[in-house]
Amino acid sequence: MTDDPKDEPVLSPRLLNAARAHLEPPAPPAE
Amino acid sequence: MDERQLIDGVLSGDPAAERLFYDRHLDRVWRLAYRLTGDGDLAQDVVQETFVRAFSKLDTFRGESALATWVTAVATTTALNALRKVKRFRGHVALEDAHHLAQPGRRSEPDLKRRMAEAIAALPVGYRTVFTMHDVEGYTHEEIGIALGVQTGTSKAQLFRARARLRKALADFAGEWIA
Numbered sequence: 001m002t003d004d005p006k007d008e009p010v011l012s013p014r015l016l017n018a019a020r021a022h023l024e025p026p027a028p029p030a031e
Numbered sequence: 032m033d034e035r036q037l038i039d040g041v042l043s044g045d046p047a048a049e050r051l052f053y054d055r056h057l058d059r060v061w062r063l064a065y066r067l068t069g070d071g072d073l074a075q076d077v078v079q080e081t082f083v084r085a086f087s088k089l090d091t092f093r094g095e096s097a098l099a100t101w102v103t104a105v106a107t108t109t110a111l112n113a114l115r116k117v118k119r120f121r122g123h124v125a126l127e128d129a130h131h132l133a134q135p136g137r138r139s140e141p142d143l144k145r146r147m148a149e150a151i152a153a154l155p156v157g158y159r160t161v162f163t164m165h166d167v168e169g170y171t172h173e174e175i176g177i178a179l180g181v182q183t184g185t186s187k188a189q190l191f192r193a194r195a196r197l198r199k200a201l202a203d204f205a206g207e208w209i210a
Contacts, residue, residue, distance in 0.1 A: 009194065011166060015204065018140075018147040020167050025065035028057050029075055 034098050041089055053082055059099065060106040066163050067110040069120050069152070077113050081106045100174050107178040111160065120152055120159070143204065150200035158193035165190050 011019065032040065032051060040048025057078070064077035085105045092101050114120060151159060160179065164170040165186070172183040172190075179186070 009198065011194070011197070014143070015147065015197075015201065016166065018143050019151065019162075021144060022148045022151060023066050023069055025062045025074075026071070028061035028078070 038089060038092065038098070041086060049086065052086075056082075056085075056099065056102045059103065062168060063103065063106050063164070064110050066167065067107065067160060068114055070117075073113055073117065074110075077106070077110045080113075081109045084109060096177050100177050103170070103174060104178040104180075107160070107164075111156070114156065120156070143201075146201055146203070147197075150197050153200065154193055154196055158189050158196065161186050161189040162193035162197070166194075 010016075032048065037048055037052055037055075041052050060078050060081050061074065064074035064081070065071065068074050068077060081102070085102055088105070092098065096104075151162070154162065161175055164175050164178070165172065170178070172186040175181075175186040176183045
């Protein structure tokens with residue numbers, strides 16, 4: 001993320017994928 | 032229809048403008064509602080309430096931010112209020128899965144997912160909100176600041192603390208952090 005302070009550790013792609021997969025939203029319900 | 036025309040259309044009660052407004056912002060609102068509440072039914076309620084509130088408050092929108100950012104702020108406030116009412120973030124690991132969490136040395140993907148779910152659910156709501164919006168959904172600190180009514184510095188500080196807690200909770204996965 002471009003606005004991260006440089007000295008902050010960030011999640012690895014593997015952890016980020018796990019975080020994003022958790023509660024990944026399904027398609028929005030039809031109205 | 033550009034943003035100003037869309038707003039004017041909604042303010043004048045034009046159903047086509049309301050529909051377009053809804054369609055343009057639904058995905059963003061739904062995604063945020065779902066992630067912040069951790070519950071599909073609650074998220075649906077949040078989506079409905081968000082658009083009701085957005086339409087009723089649209090006359091107060093002054094264009095100081097992008098319309099999408101303003102809608103995000105309404106959605107975030109609505110979701111967090113809904114969460115406060117139910118008093119429980121439901122996006123957590125079911126109790127019957129909890130025994131899987133106490134097995135040291137396991138680093139399978141299902142294990143990581145469960146551990147991540149547990150770690151995220153254990154975050155204080157403020158940290159979880161900023162982490163979800165920034166690292167998971169890709170909002171900037173400026174957008175998060177506007178959505179939560181805080182300075183960008185506060186958003187950054189909360190993200191820092193959220194990541195620190197996740198790092199501690201997921202210490203078994205050491206080496207998965209990029210400094």
